[in-house]
Amino acid sequence: MSALRDLEIGAMMWMVRDTVARIKSLGVHCGQLGVAGDVTLDSATAQAWKDELKKQDFTLVTCFAGYNGESYADIPTVQRTVGFIPPETRAEREARTLELSDFAAALGVKSIACHIGFVPADETHPDYVAVKAMVRRVCDHAARNGQTFALETGQEPAETLLHFFKDAGRPNLGINFDPANMILYGTGDPIEALGVLAGHVISVHAKDGDWPPKDVPGALGTERPLGQGAVGMERFVAKLKEIGYKGPMNIEREIEDMEQRYADMAMGVKLLEKLRA
Ligand code: MG
Numbered sequence: 001m002s003a004l005r006d007l008e009i010g011a012m013m014w015m016v017r018d019t020v021a022r023i024k025s026l027g028v029h030c031g032q033l034g035v036a037g038d039v040t041l042d043s044a045t046a047q048a049w050k051d052e053l054k055k056q057d058f059t060l061v062t063c064f065a066g067y068n069g070e071s072y073a074d075i076p077t078v079q080r081t082v083g084f085i086p087p088e089t090r091a092e093r094e095a096r097t098l099e100l101s102d103f104a105a106a107l108g109v110k111s112i113a114c115h116i117g118f119v120p121a122d123e124t125h126p127d128y129v130a131v132k133a134m135v136r137r138v139c140d141h142a143a144r145n146g147q148t149f150a151l152e153t154g155q156e157p158a159e160t161l162l163h164f165f166k167d168a169g170r171p172n173l174g175i176n177f178d179p180a181n182m183i184l185y186g187t188g189d190p191i192e193a194l195g196v197l198a199g200h201v202i203s204v205h206a207k208d209g210d211w212p213p214k215d216v217p218g219a220l221g222t223e224r225p226l227g228q229g230a231v232g233m234e235r236f237v238a239k240l241k242e243i244g245y246k247g248p249m250n251i252e253r254e255i256e257d258m259e260q261r262y263a264d265m266a267m268g269v270k271l272l273e274k275l276r277a
Contacts, residue, residue: 002029002057002059004030004059004061004247004248006246007237007240007241007245007246007247007248007249007276008030008247008248008249009027009028009206009248009249009251009269009272009273009276010028010030010031010032010061010248010249010250010251011023011026011028011031011032011250011251011252011265012031012032012034012064012205012250012251012252012253013031013032013033013034014033014034014035014036015033015034015035015036015039015049016036016039017258020052020053020056020058021056022262023058024056024058026251026262026265026266026269027266027269028251028269029056029057029058029059030058030059030060030061030248031058031059031060031061031248031250032060032061032062032063032064032113032203032250033049033060033062033063033064033109034063034064034065034066035063035064035065035066035100035103036066036068037065037066037067037068037069037070037093037096038068041099041100041102041103043106045103046103046106046107047106049107050106050107050108053107060104060107060109061109061110061111061203061247061248061250062109062111062112062113062150062176062203062250063100063101063103063104063107063109063111063112063113064112064113064114064152065093065096065097065100065112065113065114066114067082067083067089067092067093067096067114068089068092069081069086069089070082070083072220074218074219074220075185075212075218075219075220076218078117078118078155078185078220079117079118082115082117082118082155083114083115083116083117083118084114084116084117084130084131084134084135085116085117085118085119085127085131086117087127087130090130090134094134094137094138097112097114097138097141098138098141100112101138101141101142101145101147101149102145104145104147105145105146105147109147110146110147110148111147111148111149111150111174111202111203112138112142112147112148112149112150113149113150113151113152113176113203114151114152115151115152115154115155116131116135116151116152117131117155118155118156119131119155119156119160119161119164121156121160121163123163123164123167128164132164132167132168135149135151135168135170135173136168136169136170139168139170139172139173140170142172143170143171143172147172148172148173148174148202149170149172149173149174150173150174150175150176150202150203151165151173151174151175151176152176152178152181152205153175153176153177153178153181153182153193153197154178154180154181154182154184154185154187155181155185155187156187157187157188157193158182158187158188158192158193158196158197159196161175161197162196162197162200165197165200173200174200174201174202174203175197175200175201175202176201176202176203176204176205177193177194177197177201177203177204177205178204178205178207178252179191179193179194179204179205179206179207179208179231179236180205180207180208180209180223180224180229180231180252181205181207181209183209183210183211183221183229183230183231184209184212184220184221184222184223185212185220185221186211186212186221190231190236191232191235191236191239194236194239194240194243195239195243198243198245199243201243201245202247203247203248203250204240204245204247204248204249204250205250205251205252206226206233206236206249206250206251206252206268206272207223207226207231207251207252207253207254208223208224208225208226208227208228208229208230208231208233209221209222209223209224209229209230209231210222210224210229210230211230223253223254223255225253225264225267225268226251226253226264226265226267226268226271226272227267227268227271233271233272233275234275237249237272237275237276249272249276251265251268251269251272253265253268
């Protein structure tokens with residue numbers, strides 16, 4: 001596979017929804033692969049992906065887990081349904097995360113990641129305690145596969161995540177920093193947050209968005225094409241350079257309209273090329 005440059009431009013793609021060839025046509029040759037909870041992860045699927053990645057000379061840096069039953073409709077729904085936090089789906093999602101780790105290992109991917117959900121600030125909260133133990137078990141499994149495990153940012157303030165991160169205390173635990181999520185969930189200024197989490201960021205999303213409307217309680221902000229939201233991509237890329245981050249910047253765009261999504265991502269590639277120069 002071709003070597004990646006510092007701050008290589010990549011894309012966050014999804015299994016089934018995207019093909020490597022389509023993503024590559026945006027002008028990138030690395031990225032992260034999201035895998036929804038209902039996708040079958042057998043050895044034939046792993047072999048097909050491995051062959052395709054080789055054929056396209058495309059490097060996957062992370063496999064991302066999505067889970068059955070998750071909904072990002074609004075903040076209360078995210079709290080109730082996303083990641084490791086809901087107790088009733090915890091065992092099933094842990095098993096799925098380990099399965100994804102093994103699938104990623106078969107593809108030669110060195111990192112897995114997911115949204116673990118809203119971590120409570122109170123470290124004695126039963127959800128905090130249970131999720132910390134779960135994160136440790138996932139880390140230990142990933143370590144046996146030679147992988148890091150990255151927590152996606154956004155749903156709690158940087159200080160809360162950092163405290164949880166240090167408390168979980170696993171050497172292969174990292175952070176996937178998403179600047180737009182900090183804005184969409186109204187949790188804080190993403191550039192400040194990046195400074196707080198700096199030493200632990202092992203992968204990033206390049207995503208943009210606007211703050212939630214003040215008059216609708218529980219509403220999420222709106223995702224925007226790169227450069228058109230409140231993140232300030234110039235500030236973001238400058239801060240990545242300042243903290244010494246050298247991994248890829250994975251453009252993420254989550255709208256339903258696929259052609260618009262690809263057009264926005266291609267525009268994002270051009271913007272980042274300018275900013276990383
Ligand atoms: Mg993201």
